[in-house]
Amino acid sequence: MALIENPEEDTVVTFEKLGVDPQIVEACKKLGFKNPTEIQRKAIPEALAGKDIVGLAQTGSGKTAAFSIPMLQALLAKPSGLFGLVLAPTRELAVQISDQIEALGAVIGVKCAVLVGGIDTMSQSMALAKKPHIIVGTPGRVVYHLENTKGFNLKTLKYFVMDEADRLLGMDFEEEINTILKVIPKDRNTFLFSATMTSKVAKLQRASLNDPVKIQVATKYSTVDTLQQEYIFIPYKHKECYLTYILNELAGNSVIIFTSTCAASTKLAIMLRNLSFKAIPINGQMDQSKRLSSLNKFKAQTMDILVATDVAARGLDIPSVDLVINYDVPVSSKEYMHRVGRTARAGRTGRAVTLVTQYDVEIYLRIEHALEQKLEEFPTEQESVLVFSERVNEAIRVATNEIKEAGLSEKEKRSMDDSEQSTGHLKKRKVEKKVIKKKNGPK
Structure with missing residues (x-):
């Protein structure tokens, strides 16, 4: 395998110099892509030459354009049926990739179909019937349509892409990927992009x-120089108070708050709204339409705080994020890098603050060790923080009640459904008994 790691940089490299078609160059300009990123400079010429690519690069490095541009250029030269399949680990990332491919291919009329969970399968089958050029999806839903949608197959596929491959395999999609590999043509181009080369990715x-061709633009996880990273050591019982204090001190910023559980994401968002912050949750327990709605409201800046689980930690490109707060310390340094990578993107500045309680010290020290630096302490005075105590406690109480009531109403609804089904079943049994009685006659 050829390895391209640190060739001499050319500061005036343009998309034209990489051999990109003028129509696609024009689309790049419209999207604000002035010059190629490092992964694009190294990957695009090799991909245009027809090589398979293993790209090792961090999230936010411009990987989507790195694999989309060569695929679109090949489609422009020789359009034929279903041309490309891109697999992504999350629904949101799949939608984002599809949007970017359609934007880059708008000048040549490219049509994409998105196949992800949480969306009605019938509408997806209809999208497939319209003969898209490129499909972007999660492995499970792609396999579902291969098995259940009449007329859908991947026999004409020319390009197969796996984005965030380390996470695809880490989420146990290996079986689905193997199923897809068995049915796609052997004569194809394959691009595999990953943040790390794990043993599963190598296999x-x-x-x-x-x-x-192996293209590596980062030998290890690292954070960018434009990111200001801080921590704050706090007592666990005052965690919500400190969060409120930070948001109050840094008001006016676009913020993603990361939590470790779906329940915490929902509860914090309600609590913050009760404190007059414009907060909205996004987590894996929400249905897909609500998740996309939350993301779109945050992107459109109608909501300026997104309270998220790690479903939003990878791949999502939201340029306007000023601040990341780790409400819960991430379990690994890798996840820390992905979370704080949501800010300070594409040369912009950003800030990340991690709340460290007495229970998080060991994990936090491991993160510092991986970063090879001691983080600055976020300046606070406990007296100023506890001023918020009464209001925060009341907001928590209201949020808890809201969640409880919502849970009860769901339970009641399910109970009513069960009751209706049970009643229906009893009525059916009574009718059946009458029919049997008539048939048999009186005893």
């Missing part, structure tokens, strides 16, 4: 790529 690369 997948050996099984599915043909003499690939």
Whole structure:
């Protein structure tokens, strides 16, 4: 395997110099892509030359354009049926990739179909019937349509892309990926992009790529220089108070708050709204339409605080994020990097603050060790923080009650449904008994 790691940089490299078609260059300009990023400079010429690619690069490095541009250029040269399949680990990332491919391919009329969970399968089947050029999806839903949607197959596929491959395999999609690999043509181009080269990714690369070029733009996880990173050591019982204090001190910023559970994401968002902050949750327990609605409201800046689980930690490109708060310390340094990577993107400045309680010290020290630096302490005075105590406690009480009531109403609804089904079943049994009685006659 050829390895491209640190070739001499050319500060005046343009998309034209990489051999990109003028129509696609024009689309890049409209999207604000002035010059290619490092992964794009190294990957696009190799991909245009027909090579398979293993790209190791961090999230936010411009990987989507790195694999989309060569695929679109090949489609422009020789359009034929279903042309490309892109697999992504999360629904939101799949939608984002599809949007960018359609924007880059708008000048040549590219049509994408998104196949992800949480969306009605019938509408997806109808989208497939319209003969899209490129499908972007999660592995499970793609396999579902291969098995259940009449007329859908991948026999004409020319490009197969796996984005965030380390996470795809970490989320146990290996079986679905193997199913897809068995039904796609062997004569194809394959691009595998990953943040790290895990043993599973290496195994997948050996099984599915043909003499690939390995392109590595980052040898290890690191944070950008434009990111200001801080921590704050706090007592666990005052955690919500400190969060409120930070948001009050840094008011006017666009913020993502990361929690470790779906329940915490929902509860904090309600609590913050009760304190007059414009907060909205996003987590894996919400249905897909609500998740996309939350994301779109945050992107459109109608809501300036997104309270998220790690479903929003990877791949999502939201340029306007000023501040990331780790309400719960992430379990690994890798997840820390992904979370704080939501801010300070594309050369912008950003800030990240991590709340560290007495229970988080060991995990936090491991993160500092991985960063190879001691973080600055966020300046606070406990007296100023506890001023919020009464209002915060009341907001927590209201949020808890709201969640309880919502849970009860759901339970009541389910109970009513069960009751209706039970009543219906009893009525049916009574009718059946009458029929049997008539048939048999009186005893």
